[in-house]
Amino acid sequence: MAQNIYDEAEFFQGYSQLRRSVEGLDGAPEWPALRALLPELHGCHVLDLGCGFGWFCRWAREQGAARVLGVDLSERMLARARASTPDAAIEYRRADLEHLTLPAGCFGLAYSSLALHYIADLPRLIAEVHRSLLPGGALVFSAEHPIFTAPGAPGWSGEAEGRRTWPVDRYLDEGPRRTDWLAPGVIKQHRTVGTYLNTLLRAGFALSHVEEWGPTAEQIAARPELAAERERPAFLLVAARRPAHAG
Amino acid sequence: MAQNIYDEAEFFQGYSQLRRSVEGLDGAPEWPALRALLPELHGCHVLDLGCGFGWFCRWAREQGAARVLGVDLSERMLARARASTPDAAIEYRRADLEHLTLPAGCFGLAYSSLALHYIADLPRLIAEVHRSLLPGGALVFSAEHPIFTAPGAPGWSGEAEGRRTWPVDRYLDEGPRRTDWLAPGVIKQHRTVGTYLNTLLRAGFALSHVEEWGPTAEQIAARPELAAERERPAFLLVAARRPAHAG
Numbered sequence: 012m013a014q015n016i017y018d019e020a021e022f023f024q025g026y027s028q029l030r031r032s033v034e035g036l037d038g039a040p041e042w043p044a045l046r047a048l049l050p051e052l053h054g055c056h057v058l059d060l061g062c063g064f065g066w067f068c069r070w071a072r073e074q075g076a077a078r079v080l081g082v083d084l085s086e087r088m089l090a091r092a093r094a095s096t097p098d099a100a101i102e103y104r105r106a107d108l109e110h111l112t113l114p115a116g117c118f119g120l121a122y123s124s125l126a127l128h129y130i131a132d133l134p135r136l137i138a139e140v141h142r143s144l145l146p147g148g149a150l151v152f153s154a155e156h157p158i159f160t161a162p163g164a165p166g167w168s169g170e171a172e173g174r175r176t177w178p179v180d181r182y183l184d185e186g187p188r189r190t191d192w193l194a195p196g197v198i199k200q201h202r203t204v205g206t207y208l209n210t211l212l213r214a215g216f217a218l219s220h221v222e223e224w225g226p227t228a229e230q231i232a233a234r235p236e237l238a239a240e241r242e243r244p245a246f247l248l249v250a251a252r253r254p255a256h257a258g
Numbered sequence: 259m260a261q262n263i264y265d266e267a268e269f270f271q272g273y274s275q276l277r278r279s280v281e282g283l284d285g286a287p288e289w290p291a292l293r294a295l296l297p298e299l300h301g302c303h304v305l306d307l308g309c310g311f312g313w314f315c316r317w318a319r320e321q322g323a324a325r326v327l328g329v330d331l332s333e334r335m336l337a338r339a340r341a342s343t344p345d346a347a348i349e350y351r352r353a354d355l356e357h358l359t360l361p362a363g364c365f366g367l368a369y370s371s372l373a374l375h376y377i378a379d380l381p382r383l384i385a386e387v388h389r390s391l392l393p394g395g396a397l398v399f400s401a402e403h404p405i406f407t408a409p410g411a412p413g414w415s416g417e418a419e420g421r422r423t424w425p426v427d428r429y430l431d432e433g434p435r436r437t438d439w440l441a442p443g444v445i446k447q448h449r450t451v452g453t454y455l456n457t458l459l460r461a462g463f464a465l466s467h468v469e470e471w472g473p474t475a476e477q478i479a480a481r482p483e484l485a486a487e488r489e490r491p492a493f494l495l496v497a498a499r500r501p502a503h504a505g
Contacts, residue, residue, distance in 0.1 A: 158405065158426060161490075168415075168425060178415060178423030179405060183472035183488040203491070204451050208468045218465045221455045225430035241430040243408075244450070 013109045013129060014198045017063075017085035025193035035066040040237060041153060041224045041246045045124070048220055048250040050149045052076045055119035058143065060108055060136075060152075061126025065092030068101045071122075080118075082106050108136055113143035123152040125246070128160055128199050131187070133210050141214045147255040150216060156223060156244040160188055160201040167239065177243040204247060216251035224248055260356045260376060261445045264310075264332035272440035282313040287484060288400060288471045288493045292371070295467055295497040297396045299323045302366035305390065307355055307383075307399075308373025312339030315348045318369075327365075329353050355383055360390035370399040372493070375407055375446050378434070380457050388461045394502040397463060403470060403491040407435055407448040414486065424490040451494060463498035471495055 016022045030038040036046075053075035059067050062081030071079050079101045083089050089103050096103070108130055121140045130136055140150060159165065161182040169176050185202045208218060223244035226237040263269045277285040283293075300322035306314050309328030318326050326348045330336050336350050343350070355377055368387045377383055387397060406412065408429040416423050432449045455465060470491035473484040 158429070162423070164421070168423075174411070174427065176409070176415075176425030176427045178425045180421065180423045180489040182405070182490045183470070203470045205468045205470045208455075208465070212466065218455070219459065221452045223430070223450045223452045242427040243429045 022194035060123035144253040220250040222248040269441035307370035391500040466497040469495040
């Protein structure tokens with residue numbers, strides 16, 4: 012069973028106050044780049060892995076998705092998602108992504124925002140997602156970038172000396188990292204960019220796009236605190252497809 | 259015209275003394291991982307971009323390659339390659355990879371070891387390589403990893419304090435980096451992992467494997483100085499294919 016940190020009071024309280032929790036998709040600076048990777052959603056059956064408050068599920072319906080299944084482990088988040096969603100075409104399901112089973116050949120899009128770096132058994136989940144997609148269906152996800160998750164003691168350095176850097180160590184040593192983000196003892200799973208991509212390839216996906224997200228000049232002008240995000244990428248964005256033939 | 263640093267006396271002298279220059283392929287710790295990505299070479303026409311002293315060209319012939327074309331900008335390296343190669347099936351050609359033109363639909367393998375991070379116009383070269391491959395042909399290359407090329411002042415930090423880290427900055431700011439490796443003023447082109455991969459995808463390649471190289475436990479036991487290479491990857495290894503149909 013995965014750690015259910017989002018249901019712990021201190022973490023949930025902190026997470027609920029993040030800009031992306033208050034403002035939804037438009038509060039997440041990487042959203043425009045992630046949105047640009049999505050296929051046409053009209054009439055599409057959509058799966059959202061780690062749906063949280065359901066912002067993406069509702070947005071997908073606004074784009075014309077026929078049905079949306081949002082999956083999350085957090086009772087608190089699902090409760091708020093359901094309360095915000097008077098829409099019978101959206102189903103919120105509580106499940107641990109480590110053990111999730113899905114119907115075969117069902118979805119046109121599997122989407123996941125910042126959830127996969129909590130998953131220890133990524134090959135199992137990715138194989139299940141591949142099986143659940145229609146031929147030609149897309150997988151689009153963001154995860155914390157391995158440069159961000161690798162360090163034993165993540166954080167900026169050298170700001171006092173005028174050269175802000177992100178010291179990297181342990182990059183090749185994949186596995187759990189314990190951090191104190193919003194609450195003490197949050198467990199993330201560090202894996203390399205190569206491992207993310209090879210896991211998709213081994214499951215039969217064809218890669219479409221790989222992006223290490225950084226803010227645009229316009230975004231930095233509007234929110235100067237984002238400038239540091241160009242020194243090292245915090246997010247990895249990936250688009251892949253289940254090939255239409257075989258694969 | 260690309261910088262021809264390998265023909266400058268100080269650089270050439272330093273490079274010639276590297277283990278990979280003295281011992282050849284087996285002197286490069288990433289070689290076993292790169293070799294594992296290669297297709298069957300028997301009867302294959304092989305292209306080597308940045309062939310240097312010709313170690314890979316000769317090895318490819320030992321594996322049964324029918325013909326090998328090695329391309330390099332350095333007169334000094336090609337002179338030594340030719341002197342080491344009494345084999346009419348290997349052609350060494352002096353050319354700038356920034357402006358290289360190749361025959362269409364000719365090669366079964368395009369290979370490149372640690373050369374592409376010197377290339378400013380990578381999309382042009384990759385498109386030319388794609389065009390030069392047979393349908394189903396492979397591109398396998400190594401390049402300096404973007405974590406390695408990004409920093410404005412690359413190097414280890416914190417060793418005195420007992421935590422060896424590689425401080426990263428400027429990761430999202432792609433373009434030339436001036437370093438003092440073997441000689442002052444060596445120009446490398448920094449680009450993200452995403453840009454390497456998307457350049458291949460846009461040219462029509464299908465990605466097969468992406469690896470951020472680190473030494474194995476056996477390699478570290480034999481050469482303890484390699485241990486630091488697990489803190490951050492120095493090399494990016496990529497395998498891709500020109501699809502057999504369309505693409």
